Structure formats: C-alpha cells, structure tokens
Amino acid sequence: MNSASGAAVVVGVDGSGPALAAVRLAAAEAARRHRPLRVIHAFIWPLLHSPIRPATDGGLRGQAEQLVADAVDEAETIAPGLRVTGEIIDGEPAALLLDQAPGAELIVIGDRGLGGFTALVVGSVAVKLAAYADCPVLVARGAQQPDGPVVVGVDGSELSRHAVDFAVRTAAHRGAEVIALHAYRHPVSTGPGDMQPLVYDESQLRAEEDRTVAESIAGLTERYPQTPITRRSVRGRAAKVLTDASAQAQLLVLGGQGRGELTGLLLGSVSQSLLHHSHCPVAVVRPPRGADGGVGDGPGG
Known part of the structure; x- marks a missing residue:
C-alpha cells in the first residue's frame, strides 16, 4: 500500500452496474482512510482509429463525461465531504489503471464491466489488475455483511x-x-x-x-x-x-x-x-x- 501523504483511492468506472457498486465501495473506503477518491473512465474510442471518429467521438465523449459525473455524484452521496475528482483518460482500461497503481492507495474495480461476456463470472480487467497492480486491488462483488469479519x-x-x-x-x-x-x-x-x-x-x-x-x-x-x-x-x-x-x-x-x-x-x-x-x-x-x-x-x- 502506498503510504505517501494524499495518495488516492482510485476507482474505474464504465457505466455498468458493477462499476457503480465499485464506486460505492471505493467512496466508503476512501472516507475511512481519509484519502481522496479519483473516479477514472478509460476512453478507448481514440485507440480504435475509426474513420468515423470525428462525427462520433463527441457524442461518446459526452456520454463518458456524464457517466463520470454520475459516479462522482454517487460517491459524494455515499461519503459527504469526501474529496472526489472525476477524469476521462484515453486508453485501454486495464493498462490505464495499472499505470495509476504505483501512486495509489488502493484500486477498486467492479467484478465485470460492460465489455464482459455475460458468461464470465469475473471480467478480464479485474483479473489483470489483481495479477499485476503495484497496489492492493479491491474487487466489488457479492454482498457485504456489515457486521461480519x-x-x-x-x-x-x-x-x-x-x-x-x-x-x-x-x-x-x-x-x-x-x-x-x-x-x-x-x-x-x-x-x-x-x-x-x-x-x-x-x-x-x-x-x-x-x-x-x-x-x-x-x-x-x-x-x-x-x-x-x-x-x-x-x-x-x-x-x-x-x-x-x-x-x-x-x-x-x-x-x-x-x-x-x-x-x-x-x-x-x-x-x-x-x-x-x-x-x-x-x-x-x-x-x-x-x-x-x-x-x-x-x-x-
């Protein structure tokens, strides 16, 4: 765990239900640790080099901005007073979050995202982060027992x-x-x-x-x-x-x-x-x- 002063809890979002659960979990954890929360969305469209990018990119980026804003609002609802920032960064989700890991207190991710096949119980981004991240990785899944150990x-x-x-x-x-x-x-x-x-x-x-x-x-x-x-x-x-x-x-x-x-x-x-x-x-x-x-x-x- 990064003990540097001000190291943030980082949560990856993609607009999916599991990602929203990760935001709630990350906000509560950041508040307990007295750390800021960074909400990050990996905007992959520029990497696709599509010839229709100029016409489509703006709309997709606008959707990305909205889902990040919604995630920030959710985090602030869960933990009023928490310092929360939202960012859209061009890149592939797993690679982008791995780049954030060395300076992070903790990375939080949903067990599956929008790009996951429905037959998969846990997504590839969560598996890659758990295998390679240079900080602890918290995967939101299942149900917490509030009074449990x-x-x-x-x-x-x-x-x-x-x-x-x-x-x-x-x-x-x-x-x-x-x-x-x-x-x-x-x-x-x-x-x-x-x-x-x-x-x-x-x-x-x-x-x-x-x-x-x-x-x-x-x-x-x-x-x-x-x-x-x-x-x-x-x-x-x-x-x-x-x-x-x-x-x-x-x-x-x-x-x-x-x-x-x-x-x-x-x-x-x-x-x-x-x-x-x-x-x-x-x-x-x-x-x-x-x-x-x-x-x-x-x-x-």
Missing part, C-alpha cells in the same frame, strides 16, 4: 504477512474483527505411490497448523490492540474453506500468489477461484515490487 487467507509463507497486515489495518478502519483463516489438507502424498501414514496425531497436526497462523499475525495484536484477531485452522481445500467463510464476511483478503505456487504465476489458483466465487468483496494484495516469494492465499493456492 474481515477474513484473510493465511498459508504461512513469508510474504503472507502483506495480506494479513492489509487485512488488520483495513479492519481497524472499519471497526471489524479479523479472522485469520488457514486451510490445510495434511497428511498429503509427496508423489505417486507414496504411502500415507495409517495413524497420525490429529491434535499435534492441528497445533502445527495453528502455529502457522500465529506466526503470520505475530506483532499485529500489539500494533492494533482495539482490533480483535481470531486465529482459525480448518481442514479442507483452501478455495472452498475461504469461499464458505466469505458468505458471512464483509471483506475477504487474499495474497496474489500462495505457497506452493509456480513462481511464474502472478495470480494464484486460490485467488483466481475466489475472484469468481466469493460471496463478498475481495481484496488481492501482492508483495511490493522486487520482494521475493508470494503472498499467501492458502496451501497450494
């Missing part, structure tokens, strides 16, 4: 703490509880024909997994004494465990790449699954540029 997926990787830290700070802004949730599937096979132990100590196994969660939140209780943090280890597939937990949550926080992921993957399989299936908004937190490893989102995630 902020749930964060934990896998014990070194950089898993980026997601946990974001979750705890966000919960502190919201006055919410944090549930640090770790899914495990031990004992597991290490290869074809590998023999599984017939007897193992379930209590010892659970204690080991609980230590993974404890290590991930170490020090945060002292830094945020007013924010309750509950540790929870659950046997099961990470994607399913987190999807189930999201039904009662106000926010689900994930790392961009989990423990056990191939290093070439910029967005882990668990994160991708939750972008498609979470019942509440999802924040994806990637490690700072140049950091080694991946932010945890569940074993094998």
Whole structure:
C-alpha cells in the first residue's frame, strides 16, 4: 500500500452496474482512510482509429463525461465531504489503471464491466489488475455483511504477512474483527505411490497448523490492540474453506500468489477461484515490487 501523504483511492468506472457498486465501495473506503477518491473512465474510442471518429467521438465523449459525473455524484452521496475528482483518460482500461497503481492507495474495480461476456463470472480487467497492480486491488462483488469479519487467507509463507497486515489495518478502519483463516489438507502424498501414514496425531497436526497462523499475525495484536484477531485452522481445500467463510464476511483478503505456487504465476489458483466465487468483496494484495516469494492465499493456492 502506498503510504505517501494524499495518495488516492482510485476507482474505474464504465457505466455498468458493477462499476457503480465499485464506486460505492471505493467512496466508503476512501472516507475511512481519509484519502481522496479519483473516479477514472478509460476512453478507448481514440485507440480504435475509426474513420468515423470525428462525427462520433463527441457524442461518446459526452456520454463518458456524464457517466463520470454520475459516479462522482454517487460517491459524494455515499461519503459527504469526501474529496472526489472525476477524469476521462484515453486508453485501454486495464493498462490505464495499472499505470495509476504505483501512486495509489488502493484500486477498486467492479467484478465485470460492460465489455464482459455475460458468461464470465469475473471480467478480464479485474483479473489483470489483481495479477499485476503495484497496489492492493479491491474487487466489488457479492454482498457485504456489515457486521461480519474481515477474513484473510493465511498459508504461512513469508510474504503472507502483506495480506494479513492489509487485512488488520483495513479492519481497524472499519471497526471489524479479523479472522485469520488457514486451510490445510495434511497428511498429503509427496508423489505417486507414496504411502500415507495409517495413524497420525490429529491434535499435534492441528497445533502445527495453528502455529502457522500465529506466526503470520505475530506483532499485529500489539500494533492494533482495539482490533480483535481470531486465529482459525480448518481442514479442507483452501478455495472452498475461504469461499464458505466469505458468505458471512464483509471483506475477504487474499495474497496474489500462495505457497506452493509456480513462481511464474502472478495470480494464484486460490485467488483466481475466489475472484469468481466469493460471496463478498475481495481484496488481492501482492508483495511490493522486487520482494521475493508470494503472498499467501492458502496451501497450494
């Protein structure tokens, strides 16, 4: 997260219903963080090099100006007194928003836009931002449970703490509880024909997994004494465990790449699954540029 003074929350809009939901979510988040809100629309028409551009461009730009104005009005209704600006920038949506990421506090986007195929559960812009953005990305989807916890997926990787830290700070802004949730599937096979132990100590196994969660939140209780943090280890597939937990949550926080992921993957399989299936908004937190490893989102995630 960009800690520079005045760094804005940025929200991408395209006139769609999901984009309007993103505006509402972004306005509330910017107000909690005492940050300005920038409403941005990517105006792609100039990139198409159409021979009818002079006759059509003005009308399309006028429509773009109106949808931005409507989004600004909506944000000001949600958070009176919030500093809100609206901009129309020529460019492709994903590329434009990625350019904004290094200087942003947070980017907020709807799960699908006007250009998405109706069969797609989550749009390509949201996926690209979650995979590549140099700041946390908040995807508006599902329904928030106002009194629910902020749930964060934990896998014990070194950089898993980026997601946990974001979750705890966000919960502190919201006055919410944090549930640090770790899914495990031990004992597991290490290869074809590998023999599984017939007897193992379930209590010892659970204690080991609980230590993974404890290590991930170490020090945060002292830094945020007013924010309750509950540790929870659950046997099961990470994607399913987190999807189930999201039904009662106000926010689900994930790392961009989990423990056990191939290093070439910029967005882990668990994160991708939750972008498609979470019942509440999802924040994806990637490690700072140049950091080694991946932010945890569940074993094998």
